[in-house]
Amino acid sequence: MLIAGATVLTVAGAPRGARAQETPVIDERAVLIVVDVQNDFCPGGNLAVPRGDEVVPVINALAKRFSNIVLTQDWHPAGHSSFASSHPGKKPFETVEMPYGRQVLWPDHCIQGSKGAEFRADLDVSSAQAIIRKGYRREVDSYSGFVEADRKTPTGLTGYLRERGILRAVIVGLATDFCVSWTAQDASAAGFETYVVEDACRAIDLEGSLEKAWAEMAENDVTRIRVSDLPG
Numbered sequence: 001m002l003i004a005g006a007t008v009l010t011v012a013g014a015p016r017g018a019r020a021q022e023t024p025v026i027d028e029r030a031v032l033i034v035v036d037v038q039n040d041f042c043p044g045g046n047l048a049v050p051r052g053d054e055v056v057p058v059i060n061a062l063a064k065r066f067s068n069i070v071l072t073q074d075w076h077p078a079g080h081s082s083f084a085s086s087h088p089g090k091k092p093f094e095t096v097e098m099p100y101g102r103q104v105l106w107p108d109h110c111i112q113g114s115k116g117a118e119f120r121a122d123l124d125v126s127s128a129q130a131i132i133r134k135g136y137r138r139e140v141d142s143y144s145g146f147v148e149a150d151r152k153t154p155t156g157l158t159g160y161l162r163e164r165g166i167l168r169a170v171i172v173g174l175a176t177d178f179c180v181s182w183t184a185q186d187a188s189a190a191g192f193e194t195y196v197v198e199d200a201c202r203a204i205d206l207e208g209s210l211e212k213a214w215a216e217m218a219e220n221d222v223t224r225i226r227v228s229d230l231p232g
Ligand SMILES: [Zn+2]
Pocket: 074, 075, 076, 082, 109, 110, 135
């Protein structure tokens, strides 16, 4: 996968697409990326991921082991083009063709400034240094924390991590088969050694999307691990 506009896709000598080690070294060159742990993606929210809230205590514990933490936050204007309500006659979870490809339509969710867009109150990652908001352009969705769904507009996260000397990304959050998967594949494409901690994620699993996402992540050199695989 290419990121348009990027030139040299290496990070401090790491070859692009380098296969990750089986377990990540957690040091000052590792970042924990916490994807979309927001009220609307948890039970009771507008786009609840089944058992999405269960990731919170797992992520809280993991976060204590990382000195670098970045959060992503889905952050849509009202009337966003990814909402079924913006497409007359369409229902949530149907699809439409957008200029950038097929788009799943979602219930209205994570509207800027709303309670649903807030991070879970019990998410305890106050040491996080950056929040990357995404999906804020009305006409383009962004599952990935790195590149919008048009596959060419960067969020700035690649540059932020590179400038800080980050080499490896450990990714957790919601939902495994959409925002986590896209974020992980883009992290790998940008040259970061990339891991997804499967028991620190929960999935939507829409018509086989979870299995497909794991296969795509594997093809793109994303290493699937569990919390117990991480060094103590
Ligand atoms: Zn969204």
